[in-house]
Amino acid sequence: MTGITDLDVLLENMSPILMDGDFVFCTQHVENEISVEFGSLLSLKPLATFMESEGLTMVIEKRIADTEKLEYEGVFKCITLTVHSSLEAVGLTAAVSGRLAELSISANVIAAYYHDHVFVPANKAEAALSALANFSNK
Numbered sequence: 001m002t003g004i005t006d007l008d009v010l011l012e013n014m015s016p017i018l019m020d021g022d023f024v025f026c027t028q029h030v031e032n033e034i035s036v037e038f039g040s041l042l043s044l045k046p047l048a049t050f051m052e053s054e055g056l057t058m059v060i061e062k063r064i065a066d067t068e069k070l071e072y073e074g075v076f077k078c079i080t081l082t083v084h085s086s087l088e089a090v091g092l093t094a095a096v097s098g099r100l101a102e103l104s105i106s107a108n109v110i111a112a113y114y115h116d117h118v119f120v121p122a123n124k125a126e127a128a129l130s131a132l133a134n135f136s137n138k
Contacts, residue, residue: 003086003114010092014081016132022062022122023047024072025108027055044068047078048110048117059110059119076108077125079118079132085111092116099131 004010044065046058065072085092096118097107105128108119120128 003084003089005086005089007089007091007095010081010083010085010089011095011135014083014085014092014132014135016079016081016118016129018125018129019078019080019117021078023059023076023078023119024062024065024070024074025076025119026058026060026065026070026072027052028058029055044070048112075122076119077122077128079120079125079129081116081118081132084114085116087111087113095135096132099135100128103127103131105131 004013044058044060046060048059050057060070062072062075064070081092081096093109093111093116096116097109100107100118100120103124105120105124107128110117110119118128118132
């Protein structure tokens with residue numbers, strides 16, 4: 001199934017939903033890719049990972065980070081845009097982050113194969129969800 005590329009169609013049909021749970025961004029320093037112990041990484045049940053030069057970034061549930069005594073800054077909620085967006089779609093991230101910026105809400109967007117996922121501060125999640133839901137009401 002091919003994802004949608006038309007920005008107007010994406011915005012009209014994105015139907016944002018708020019995922020259950022609180023999420024945090026953590027990092028683990030690794031000497032090289034081989035030194036990552038995948039068993040211990042998988043036990044953290046990361047929702048997303050990204051290898052940066054400074055370390056491995058992980059998005060994990062807050063309760064797991066607290067249990068494992070991992071450091072993090074900020075607690076986030078995840079809003080999933082349920083429309084199947086193409087990885088080649090132009091402007092969706094800009095439109096979403098722009099709408100949230102108007103409300104002084106930070107947006108950490110992760111594009112996955114089928115959907116885009118927007119991590120917003122937990123205390124602003126309802127306002128963010130409402131703002132994104134209003135795209136389809138225009």
